[in-house]
Amino acid sequence: MAIETGGWVTMGEVAERAGVSKITVSRVLRSPDKVKQETRERVRAAIAELGYVPDEAAGGLSSRRSRIVGAVISTLAGSTFASTVDGLGDRLRQNGHQLLLAGTDYSSAREADAVAAMLGRRPDGLVLTSTTHRDDTRRTLEASRIPVVEIWELPVDPIGYAVGFSNRDAGAAMARHLLAAGRRRMAFIGTAGEDDRRGRLRYDGFAEVLEQSGVAEVRATAAASGTQTARGARGLAAVLERWPDTDAVFCSSDTLALGALSEARRRGLTVPEDIAIAGFGDFEFAGEFGLGLTTVRVPGPDIGEVAAQLILDVNAGLEPPSRTVDLGFQVIARATT
Amino acid sequence: MAIETGGWVTMGEVAERAGVSKITVSRVLRSPDKVKQETRERVRAAIAELGYVPDEAAGGLSSRRSRIVGAVISTLAGSTFASTVDGLGDRLRQNGHQLLLAGTDYSSAREADAVAAMLGRRPDGLVLTSTTHRDDTRRTLEASRIPVVEIWELPVDPIGYAVGFSNRDAGAAMARHLLAAGRRRMAFIGTAGEDDRRGRLRYDGFAEVLEQSGVAEVRATAAASGTQTARGARGLAAVLERWPDTDAVFCSSDTLALGALSEARRRGLTVPEDIAIAGFGDFEFAGEFGLGLTTVRVPGPDIGEVAAQLILDVNAGLEPPSRTVDLGFQVIARATT
DNA sequence: CGGCGCTATGTTACCGATAACATAACAGCC
DNA sequence: GGCTGTTATGTTATCGGTAACATAGCGCCG
Incomplete structure (x- = not known):
C-alpha cells in the first residue's frame, strides 16, 4: 500500500x-x-x-481460465433462489472463483441476453435457474463447451448437468400427505405465466395422485398479477367461490400460502379445521416460530453448493458419475394441515 | 453458430x-x-x-474498463438485500455492465477477502452493504480510485459515496408512531453481533425519542443464535419475563417481528390489544395480504438502482451533487399496532 | 489547383498476465 | 570426471482485444 x-x-x-x-x-x-x-x-x-x-482478467486471458462462474437467476426477490445463490457463491469463493450474477425476471429473451453477456467473460461454468430456454440459447450453450448446470428441477434432457429435485414428485408427495390427513376436495393455487413451469409440474404430480386415488377431487386456479401474497388471497377467494366445499389447498409457494391464510382468516375460517393450507419452499417465515405452515422443504443452499462443486470437478477433469443430481425434498407437516 | x-x-x-x-x-x-x-x-x-x-476480459484489459461492478453483500438469505441486488443488477444490465457478487456473512475479514478478490477484476465500481470495515480494507479502497458506494445507511464519512437512509431516524419514527398510538412501556428486540450495526442505530433513534418524551420507558434485548424467527420468539419471551407490563415491541426486522408474533400468540396474547408489535423492512410477508404487520418500509430496489447509476455517472465524468443520497423510509401502520 | 476537413479504414503497439521452452547451477552416480 | 536429473529462475511468444496514430479517398473552398 x-x-x-x-x-x-x-x-x-x-x-x-x-x-x-x-x-x-x-x-x-x-x-x-x-x-x-x-x-x-x-x-x-x-x-x-x-x-x-x-489483474485476474489479464491472467485469465493468458491461462484461459477466467475463474468466474455465471449464475442466471430469474429473480432474487421472493426468497426462492437467494439461499441457492448464497450456497453457490460460498463454495465458489472457497475454491478461488467468483460469481457473476444476472437476473431474467422470468423472461427467456432476457435469459438469452444474459447468457450472451456472460459468455463474453468466458466463464468456467454457468448455472441457470430456468430449465426452459430459447432454442438459440440452448444451441449457443451446447456449442460453448462450458459446463452448464440447470437447477431446481431435473430436466429429462439437460443441456449439461442438472441439480435439483423433482417438482412433480414434490406435488405428488403433498397430495399424499393431504389424503392421509383425510382431505378429499382439494385445490391447487399457482401463479400464471412466469414461474409457471415448475409450478405446473407440482400441479401435475399433485393432480395425478389425487385422480389415481379415486377418492378425491382436484381443482386449480392461478392469479396473474399483484404481489404473491395478493395472488394467494385472490386464489383462495376464487377457489371458495367456485367450489365452496374445498377442504384443502396446496399453494405453489409459501408466499402464496400466506396470502391464502390471510384470506381464510379474513373469512373467519379456521385453519386447519375448516380448511387445510399447504405451501412450498419452507421459507423462513413458514417455520416453527413463524406461520407454522405445512410445506415442502427443498435443499436451497445445497443445490447451490452441489452445482458449484460439479462445475469445479468437471473443470478439474473429474467426470461426475451422473449428469443429474437429485437432492430430494421433504414434506414438513406443521399446524396448517 | x-x-x-x-x-x-x-x-x-x-x-x-x-x-x-x-x-x-x-x-x-x-x-x-x-x-x-x-x-x-x-x-x-x-x-x-x-x-x-x-471476449470482454480482453477488451477490458486494453480499454481499462472492465464493465464489471462488484457487490459485497452480507447475505442474500433473509430478504433484506435481495431486492437491492435485483435493482442493482437491473440498472447495470441496462447500461452494459455486469454484476459480480460476493457474500461476507457479516464478517469483516471475509469482507476484506471479497474486496481484494474483486479488485483483481478491476471493477468499474464497488457496492458494499457494510458500513464498518477493517482499516486496511478502507485504505485499500481509498487508494484504488474506484467509485465505492456504501448502502443501506448514511455513514458520516463514507469511503466514496453512500446511498440509503438513516436507520437512526427510522427507529425514531417508529418510536413516535408507537407513542402516538398510546404505548408507554416499549421494548426493542434486535440480534446480537453480526447485523448489529444498523440494528443498533435503529435502537439508538428509538430510545432517544422515548427518553426525550419523558413519558415512556425503553427496554432492549437481543438473541444471538438460531433462526431469525426463533430469535424473535425468544426475544419476546425474554422481554415479557423481565418486564411483564411491556405494551409494545419494535423488532429490528420483520422476521424477528414474526417470531415475536408467534410467541405472543402462543402465550394467548392478543395483538395489538395486549401488545403491539412492529417490524422493520416491509418484506413481502409483512404486507396487507400477509401478516398485516406495522413496519418501516425502505426503498430496497431504489437503493440498488441509485447506487448503480451513481457509479455509472461517476465513470462518465459526471460528479454527482452530493456524496450521500438519502432515499428515506416510511412507517407503514398496519394491524399489529 | 493546392490545401483543408471529412469519412472510412488500417497499422502498430500495447494492456498485464501465463505457457512453453530454455538455461544455469548443483548434487548424485557410475 | 562426465553424464543425468533436479531445482530455481529467466526469455519469448501469445492470449484477444482497443487506443492512438496513420493513411487514403473525396468534396469543397478560395
Whole structure:
C-alpha cells in the first residue's frame, strides 16, 4: 500500500522491486512451492509494500481460465433462489472463483441476453435457474463447451448437468400427505405465466395422485398479477367461490400460502379445521416460530453448493458419475394441515 | 453458430471473413456509426455466421474498463438485500455492465477477502452493504480510485459515496408512531453481533425519542443464535419475563417481528390489544395480504438502482451533487399496532 | 489547383498476465 | 570426471482485444 502512482501496480513492478523476473512473481502467486523460500519471501514483501493486486482478467486471458462462474437467476426477490445463490457463491469463493450474477425476471429473451453477456467473460461454468430456454440459447450453450448446470428441477434432457429435485414428485408427495390427513376436495393455487413451469409440474404430480386415488377431487386456479401474497388471497377467494366445499389447498409457494391464510382468516375460517393450507419452499417465515405452515422443504443452499462443486470437478477433469443430481425434498407437516 | 473449431471465434476470424481488419470489427461493436453501413452489415453478417462472442476480459484489459461492478453483500438469505441486488443488477444490465457478487456473512475479514478478490477484476465500481470495515480494507479502497458506494445507511464519512437512509431516524419514527398510538412501556428486540450495526442505530433513534418524551420507558434485548424467527420468539419471551407490563415491541426486522408474533400468540396474547408489535423492512410477508404487520418500509430496489447509476455517472465524468443520497423510509401502520 | 476537413479504414503497439521452452547451477552416480 | 536429473529462475511468444496514430479517398473552398 504505498508508491502506486495513480494507477495499478503491475507484476513487472513487483518483480523489479524484488529483483526477480515477472514469471517468478507469477509463480509465487500460483505455485509457491516452485520458488525457493528466500525468493518467495522477498517477492511477498514486495507485493505487500506495493499493495499489488494481480489483474485476474489479464491472467485469465493468458491461462484461459477466467475463474468466474455465471449464475442466471430469474429473480432474487421472493426468497426462492437467494439461499441457492448464497450456497453457490460460498463454495465458489472457497475454491478461488467468483460469481457473476444476472437476473431474467422470468423472461427467456432476457435469459438469452444474459447468457450472451456472460459468455463474453468466458466463464468456467454457468448455472441457470430456468430449465426452459430459447432454442438459440440452448444451441449457443451446447456449442460453448462450458459446463452448464440447470437447477431446481431435473430436466429429462439437460443441456449439461442438472441439480435439483423433482417438482412433480414434490406435488405428488403433498397430495399424499393431504389424503392421509383425510382431505378429499382439494385445490391447487399457482401463479400464471412466469414461474409457471415448475409450478405446473407440482400441479401435475399433485393432480395425478389425487385422480389415481379415486377418492378425491382436484381443482386449480392461478392469479396473474399483484404481489404473491395478493395472488394467494385472490386464489383462495376464487377457489371458495367456485367450489365452496374445498377442504384443502396446496399453494405453489409459501408466499402464496400466506396470502391464502390471510384470506381464510379474513373469512373467519379456521385453519386447519375448516380448511387445510399447504405451501412450498419452507421459507423462513413458514417455520416453527413463524406461520407454522405445512410445506415442502427443498435443499436451497445445497443445490447451490452441489452445482458449484460439479462445475469445479468437471473443470478439474473429474467426470461426475451422473449428469443429474437429485437432492430430494421433504414434506414438513406443521399446524396448517 | 457454425464453424467454431472447438475453441472460441476471435475478432480476427470475423475480420477475415468480412474482408476487413480487426479494428473495423471492433468499431462495429463499440461505435457502429463510425463504420459505413455496407461494411457494418457485412461485419454483422460475419459475426452472426460465426457465432462470435467478443471476449470482454480482453477488451477490458486494453480499454481499462472492465464493465464489471462488484457487490459485497452480507447475505442474500433473509430478504433484506435481495431486492437491492435485483435493482442493482437491473440498472447495470441496462447500461452494459455486469454484476459480480460476493457474500461476507457479516464478517469483516471475509469482507476484506471479497474486496481484494474483486479488485483483481478491476471493477468499474464497488457496492458494499457494510458500513464498518477493517482499516486496511478502507485504505485499500481509498487508494484504488474506484467509485465505492456504501448502502443501506448514511455513514458520516463514507469511503466514496453512500446511498440509503438513516436507520437512526427510522427507529425514531417508529418510536413516535408507537407513542402516538398510546404505548408507554416499549421494548426493542434486535440480534446480537453480526447485523448489529444498523440494528443498533435503529435502537439508538428509538430510545432517544422515548427518553426525550419523558413519558415512556425503553427496554432492549437481543438473541444471538438460531433462526431469525426463533430469535424473535425468544426475544419476546425474554422481554415479557423481565418486564411483564411491556405494551409494545419494535423488532429490528420483520422476521424477528414474526417470531415475536408467534410467541405472543402462543402465550394467548392478543395483538395489538395486549401488545403491539412492529417490524422493520416491509418484506413481502409483512404486507396487507400477509401478516398485516406495522413496519418501516425502505426503498430496497431504489437503493440498488441509485447506487448503480451513481457509479455509472461517476465513470462518465459526471460528479454527482452530493456524496450521500438519502432515499428515506416510511412507517407503514398496519394491524399489529 | 493546392490545401483543408471529412469519412472510412488500417497499422502498430500495447494492456498485464501465463505457457512453453530454455538455461544455469548443483548434487548424485557410475 | 562426465553424464543425468533436479531445482530455481529467466526469455519469448501469445492470449484477444482497443487506443492512438496513420493513411487514403473525396468534396469543397478560395
